[in-house]
Amino acid sequence: MGKRKEFIGTVISNKMQKTVVVRVMRISKHSKYSRIAKIFNKFKAHDEKGIAKFGDTVKIEETRPLSKDKHFRVTEVIKKVSEAAKIEVKEEI
Numbered sequence: 712m713g714k715r716k717e718f719i720g721t722v723i724s725n726k727m728q729k730t731v732v733v734r735v736m737r738i739s740k741h742s743k744y745s746r747i748a749k750i751f752n753k754f755k756a757h758d759e760k761g762i763a764k765f766g767d768t769v770k771i772e773e774t775r776p777l778s779k780d781k782h783f784r785v786t787e788v789i790k791k792v793s794e795a796a797k798i799e800v801k802e803e804i
Contacts, residue, residue, distance in 0.1 A: 716773040719789065722763050723753070730781060731756050731763045733771055756783040766792035 720735035735752050755778075756771045763769050768790040771783040 717770060717786075718754070718783075719768065719770050720754070722765055722767045722769055725758070725761075725763060725765055729758055729761065731758045731769070731785065733769060733783070733785075735771075754783050755781040756785050757781055758785045763788055764792070768792075 718733070718735045720733040722731045723734045724732040733754050733756050735754060737750050737752075739748050739750050740746070741748060754771060756769070757774070757777050763785050767788050769788050770786045772786045774782060774784045776782045777784075
């Protein structure tokens with residue numbers, strides 16, 4: 712058996728029950744032009760206890776399919792965001 716994929720990202724939506732949308736960034740180098748590019752992906756992750764809030768940095772781990780789009784779960788909240796910082800993060804997105 713292989714190792715499950717793990718990503719660290721920012722919660723950009725927690726409007727659903729027991730589900731959060733996590734934005735994950737990775738840096739990739741273009742093979743031909745050697746330009747560094749930031750690539751963003753959004754994943755829906757299962758949050759059973761509802762501990763992740765908007766703007767928090769979380770660690771997600773791959774799991775069996777829980778619904779049509781949801782195949783990750785929140786393993787831990789790495790960094791909580793204060794109320795003042797949430798306004799800045801929302802304007803950035």
